[in-house]
Amino acid sequence: MxxxxxxxxxxxxxxxxxxYKRRLIKHNLGxxxxxxxxxxxxxxxKKLFRTKSKALKFEYELKKNRKKRLTILQDYYEQRS
Structure with missing residues (x-):
């Protein structure tokens, strides 16, 4: 995320x-x-998966679950403080 x-x-x-490192660079280059x-x-x-299908399933679930995304964001801010 x-x-x-x-x-x-x-x-x-x-x-x-x-x-993911190359993908992040592409996003930052527009x-x-x-x-x-x-x-x-x-x-x-980031989360690693053994199969592409499991990774895509998790991606789909995370895209649709705003509450889970907010939790990840809050965890990120807590780790920084």
Whole structure:
């Protein structure tokens, strides 16, 4: 899960990738998903899976579950304090 750092409004993005470091660079260069363009991003959560299907299932669930995303965001802020 990514968090925007370039705007006052907090925006998160959830996506699947085999190489999350390369994907983050693409997003920050404006070459990632359309919804990420115009923002600068940092990685705040990652989870590894043994299969692509399990990863995509988790991605789908996290995209639809705003409460879980908020919990991850709050955990991120708590770790920083």
């Amino acid at each position: 990514l968090k925007s750092i370039s705007h006052k409004k907090v925006k998160t993005y959830v996506g699947y990738s085999i190489n 070459k990632g998903a359309k919804s990420t363009r115009g923002y600068k991003w940092i990685l705040i959560f």
